[in-house]
Structure formats: structure tokens, C-alpha cells
Amino acid sequence: MSLKKHVKLGLSALALSISFNSVAAEDPIKVGILHSLSGTMAISESTLKDTMLMLIEKQNEAGGVLGRQLEPVVVDPASNWPLFAEKARELLAKEEVDVIFGNWTSVSRKSVLPVVEELNGLLFYPVQYEGEESSENVFYTGAAPNQQAIPAVDYLMNDIGVERWVLAGTDYVYPRTTNKILETYLKDKGVAADDIMINYTPFGHSNWQAIVSDIKKFGSAGKKTAVVSTINGDANVPFYRELGNQGIDAADIPVVAFSVGEQELSGIDTGPLVGHLAAWNYFMSVDNDANYDFIDAWVEYTGNEDAVTNDPMEAHYIGFNMYIEAVKKAGTADVDAVKDAIIGVSVPNLTGGYATMMPNHHITKPVLIGEIQDNGQFSVVWETPSTVAGDAWSDFLPGSKDLISDWRKPLFCGNFNVVSGTCGGKALAE
């Protein structure tokens, strides 16, 4: 009797688990999208939401992954940094998403970071940032400073012969850290302190007259001068307009920008800006079939013939494909399995090469320098001969040059100090 009962129980349990499994196999993989759809950052972030929806739609048309469909879960953190953390918690705890693609500003990433680490989520972050961070749960598909700022400065110094530098930025963490790195780097290269001018302006600054006039004055000292701009968001439009109006020609004082892409240029008449530079890892104008296909898909998806693509969109494209590959490789969407599987995964990028996920959760990228053209596009004038691996910890800051990050076992540490041999306070055994 009791044996029979046991068998019966066991059988029903088996049946239950089988039916459970088969349900699980048909369950969609939930993809959280954490981009602001309202507020100041909506201008940049809402297109990334659409990019993700498009990528998911295409993947589902192609049969999803592991026979499972992907289901987007869109939330709106409304450009409000603390709300980012709440929404991330909602995605991970309530919606139980398998992965999150999101954030733009560094401050919003910093706000989400503890939540993602606590709830063991996966976050793909698609924007160029200041580095000095490596988390077990975050994958940085945008550029670290050594994949954007440093090569751009090298180009100006070696190819253009710039001797005098204006570092102009918006007053927040990314420009300040980047400029600190650049200042140290320039001084290491023998640039005198007098030949570096640093200027910060508030978000959305619109009255550039005095600053542009200052730059003009600084640049008329007989040495070749360039502006390295980390000015963020829509403050760029009046800045460039003022440059044009005050007659600063790219041939006299070129401006190389790290935050100005096709999207930002679509808001201005670029006629007077021809020749000013930007450093990115992707330009819409890159002559490559994968890129043209992506643009065609994007134009079709948005229904707007003039829709532009930009660097963070490519980062999401790469990040999304890496995630899909990692899920295939792991055979499951389980967070820990994907986290291990994704290191070393290579997917094609849109510039004709491959992007590989490095053990420090950054990816390899080519660095391109483009000059602005009158149609709001960039023409590539220089690129690195091969891809550059992202460096989580800058080699040019005193506190961070001894740190490395490696999320493979046995090291498994985001801030390992190679001099002291310790993992930033974290025990190695962990």
C-alpha cells in the first residue's frame, strides 16, 4: 500500500515536473528595457528603447532563442535617477526578467548598480562612459576612455599637430573623470599646464558667447589648438551654433567631441560645422553591408526615411547579439550560466569587424575619428588598425592604474590590485 502510494506520488511528481518543464521551455525569455521615455534624457534614450524592440522583434521572427520567444518588458524611469533603481528592482523582483538593457547617464547606472548586484541580474550598458568600474552583473558595451578619448587625443597630437588643448565639458561625473584622465595623459606627453584650458558648464547651457570667445583667444597664441569636448546632450547645439557664428573654422580650431553623434547633429544645420571631429566606435556612414542592412531595418521599423543610427544603438546591437549567443552557448537563460558563457563570445559589429566580450566585462571595439559633413553625417578620417579592448581601470589615474578586472574563475574579481595581490577588500575564495 505504502509502496504503491509512493510510486503513485513519485509518478505524479514526475508528471508534474515534466509538464512544468515543458511549460518552462515555452515560457518566453523576458528582456527588461530600462530607458527614460520622458524627462530630459528621453531625447537620447527613447531611440534605444525602439532599437531594443526592433532587435527583439527580428530575433522572434527568426524563431527566438533555444525555441523560446523573447518578451520585452518596457518601463519608464523618467530621467529620474533614484527611479532607475526602483524600476530596476521592479524588473528583477516583480517581472523576473532574465536580462536588462538600459541606462544612459553614469549617475543612473550608479543608482541601478547595487540593485542589479543584490538581485543578481544582468545589465547591458550601451553608452561610452568614464570607466573606473567593473561589476560582476554589468556588461559595458559602450566605450571606456581608452577606446575613445585617448585615441582621439593621440590623433590630434600626431596627425594634426595640436599643441594647445581646451578641455570643455558639462559639469558632471563623466566629463570630470575623462578630463582628469586626459589632463594626466597630456602632461605625461609633455604638454605644459599653460597649454591646457579646462572649462565646465551646466547641463543644457545655452549662452556660449563668452566661452567661445575665450576659446578663440586661447587659440590665437600661435600654437595649433584643439577643443576636446565632453559637452553632453542638447547643450551642444547652441555651442556649435556659436562656433559657427563666431567664425571658428575646423581648420583653425578643430573640436573633437565624445558625446556628439548623428542624433545630436540631426537637430542643427551642420553647414558651418564641416570638419569638426567626433570620436566613436561606430558611424552611420561606415561603408559596410551589415551597417546598411541595419540602417534599412531601422528606417523601416521607425517608418521615418530620415531616421539616423548612432553609436549607442550599435552597442545595443552588439550587446543583444552577444546575449543571444551566450544563451545559446549556455543552453539556458539562467543568469549565472549566461554570465560565465558570455566571456569570450564574439559577434560581428556594424563596422566590418568582430566584438568580443572580455573577462573584464568590456568589449573590443575599433576607434573611429570622423569629420562632420554638411548632411549631418560623419566621414571617417582615421581609425585604429585593429580593435581595442576596453580597460575598466584607467592606466592614467594614480588610484586605478594597478587595478585589473577579471570575472573568470579563479580570480573572479572586479578590482584586483596587481601590486598588493588583493582583490579590493573582497576575499579571493568568494
Add this chain to the structure above:
Amino acid sequence: MGISRLLSHLLLACCVLWPGHALSQVEDTEAQQLLTALADSSFAEKKAVVNRIASSGDDRARYWLESFGANKLGRLEASGQFIIVLSNRGRNWTVEDALTRENLGEISRRDIDTIRVNNALRNELEGILSVIDLKSPDEDQRLTAARALKGSVSGTLAERLPELIEAEESASVSEALTEALAIYKVEEQGDIAAVATLSGSLNSEARAALQQAMRSDDVALAAAAAKAMDSIEQKLKLNRAAETLYFGLSLGSVLVLAAIGLAITFGVMGVINMAHGELIMLGAYTTWGMQQLLPGQPGLALLLSIPAGFLVAALAGIAIERSVIQHLKGRPLETLLATFGVSLILQQLVRTVISPLNRTVITPDWMSGSLMINEALSLTLNRLYVIGFALVVFAGLMLIMRKTRLGLDVRAVTQNRAMARSMGIKATKVDILTFGLGSGVAGLAGVALSQITNVGPNLGQSYIIDSFMVVVFGGVGNLWGTLLAGLSLGTINQLLEPWAGAVLAKILVLVLIILFIQKRPRGLFPQKGRAAEG
């Protein structure tokens, strides 16, 4: 099909075999060779090729080089045919044949390889083109070319310049050429006589040449250069002071424009309208809308948006007044919160209905660029227009408030509502009209702001604080106060900015206002008499 293709092949063969069409054209094979060399060489090698093309004497050389500089010279991937891109927007580009100038229609961007150009080459091209342009019959073109030559005169050109100067009819062109030659002589030959020519010049290339001469080992030359530099520095100081004043006035006029509508709704009526910034935004969006309705005529659209922006914002203002503010009369805190809500609604409405992205408002040609007073001082035109516009709007408002029946009614109602009503003035109607007027003026500010800042959902937010600041500083209820406060705050800000940086300058101005309000709580021009008590 087959026959037509055969024909076109025959035609092509004819063209290639036929000797040059006109005397000043090189043969197509040679042109093809030159352009191929340009396309296939590295940036460093392209420089030589560019010079070869310029010296080929072909009529089309200028066109090719100009297109190349503008990134519009390209090659078809399949056939290797050289083309000039006429329109490079979107995914299909309109192109024409570079040699025959035959229009080839629209071709997919995938099939076109543009020949890349960079800043260094563009610089070189500019020099070459200005040498070509020196022979142009058009005086303005010659002048631009002569000015561009300053600091980029080459040795061979320097030999030919004296005769060009001799032959030049226009005084300003020959003056510019003389200076260009003098810069070359100081830089390359250390010519003391040329230093005298440069004395008093405000050109930055001339200054660079003099600075170089000052470091020279030749004592006499260095002394002469130092003396010339001194006189230049004196002149520069004056020009820079004038420039700062201009910057201050222009920032001030923006503040006045943004604040003057508020001076009416807040200052005269006493309504704290947090949605004032969004009314400005509506005005700016009206400009954008007008430009969409009248494509290709940005100037006309801008002029038409002046009345249109006024109307749109005024109607929106009246709607806000009727739906929200009239029910909260005499409850300033509730009004503040309610209008803040309205401002958020308007912002999100624009985001949802139009787009979260900024819209491009085109600046008409007559408003872009700058008015060059001399080589060190030029006034940006868009700002100049905004200053003028601000003054006109101010004068108009003063006229309405002082000389019209509406103005009289407004003043009566604000001074003593009960008394005014008992005299037969319809207070509610006056409220509507006044609020409409103030809102409409905010719309006008939006039209002007669309020319200097971004047109996007956040436009209003960045001006609301500044507007309140100006009105409170100027004295609530006084239009003259608003004008003076706006202009002086703008000037103070611009004086502080080079010295303190943009962020600190703004903080300092705020601190200054707080201190000032402590001393004089009613602002620069306090209202006197009975109205002050109300």
C-alpha cells in the same frame, strides 16, 4: 534593350575617343587618371594630387576640388565612374557625372564610394581655391580669397603677389593682400619693413607672426615686433571690452524677452504661473511648425511665426487661465502647484504628440553669421536681431499699457479690483485679456529663442527660474524694472563668466540677487503709493 545598350556603349566609346571638347579641358582619360590618383592615394599623397589637378588648367578643376573639399566627389563602386554628389541626404543620393556633368539621377548610397577628405587637405584646398579666386571678377569673392590667404601664402605665390596687388582695383582687397604678403615676409624672412605694415592689425595670423618675430635673435626685429604688438594689444583690449558688453546685452535681452510676459502675468496680475516657460516653448514650436508648413522659406516662416506664436501662446494662456487659475484666485500656493502641474502636462504632451527629440529650426541666411566690425570684433547676427526684437516687444508692451484702453483697465483692476468693478470695468474680461497678453508675449520670446537655443520639450524649464529672477529683481509690477534688471543681470553674468566660469557665475548672480532682495525687498523699482499695499 540590347540595342540601346549597344548604342550607349558606342556613345561612350565616342566620348572617350573624341579629342577634348574645349581647349581648356584636359582629355577625359587624363581627367580620369587624375581623379583615380586622388581616390586611390592616402591622405598624405592626396596633397600632391590636388596640386596636380589645380595646375592641370582644366575648367572643371575648381568644381572638382570644391566638391572634393565638400566631401561630394565620389566613385561608383561597380563601374568606377567618377561622380559629384548633388544631394547627400537619406539613403539614395542624387549624383551627376564628374566629367560630363550629366545628371545620373538617384543612386543608392551603398553603391557610392566618396573620396575622403580631411581638415589638412581642406586647408590646402582652401589655399588653392583662393588663389584661383583671386582672379575672379567678383570683388566679394576676391576679398574673401584675399582674407583666407593671410597666414597661408606660399613661396611661389609671394613672388606673384606684388603684381597682383598692383593690378588690384579694390582698395580693401589690395589691403588684405598687402597684409597677407607682410605676414609671409615677417614669418619667413624676418623683414622689419613688413613689421610696420602689421602694426595695428587685428588679424590673429598677423599676431602669430609678430609673436614669432619677438622671439627672433635679431634684436632690432624683436624690438620692432614688440612695439607693434603693444599697439595691437591696446586695440584688442578695447575690442574685447566692447565684445563683453555686447555679450552681456544679448544675454540680457534674452532674459528680458523671457521675463517680460511674466512681468505682466506675475508682476501686474499677481499670478504665479509656473507654466510660463512652457508658453515660451509653445512659441518656439510654432516657429518650427511654420517652417514645416513653408518648406524652403525659413525667413518668411519666421516672420509669420511672430503673430502665429503670439496667438498660439495667448490662446493656450487663456485656456490655462479659464480652466485652472480663475478658480484659484487669491490662493498663490495652490496656483503655483496647479500651474506646475500644467507645465508638466504641456511638456509631456509635446513629447508624446510631436517627439521627445529636439526639432530643427532653420536660421534664415540673413540671420546667420556675424557682422564684422573689425577682425577682432564681430557681432553675431542672430543675437543682434534678438536684441532688436526684445526692444521692439518692450516698446510695444509699454505702448499698450500706457496708451490703450486695455492698459488703463488693467492698471485699474490691479490697483483696486473692487473699485474698478464698481466703475463698470468687467474685471473677468480684463483678467482674460491680460493673461492672454502676457502669455502671447511669452510666445514671442519662444519665437526669438528658437533662433539661439534648442527647440525641445525642456526649452521652457531652463528659462522659468531666470524669468522669475528678473521680475523679482526688477521690482514686481514694473516693466521698466524688468528691462533694466534683465539687461544688468545679463551683463553682470557675462562679466563674471570669463573670470569665474559659467557655473560659478550663475551662482554668484543668484547670491547677488538674494543679498539685494534682503536690502530692497521690492526690487529695483518698487511700486509706490496705494498699489503697493494691494
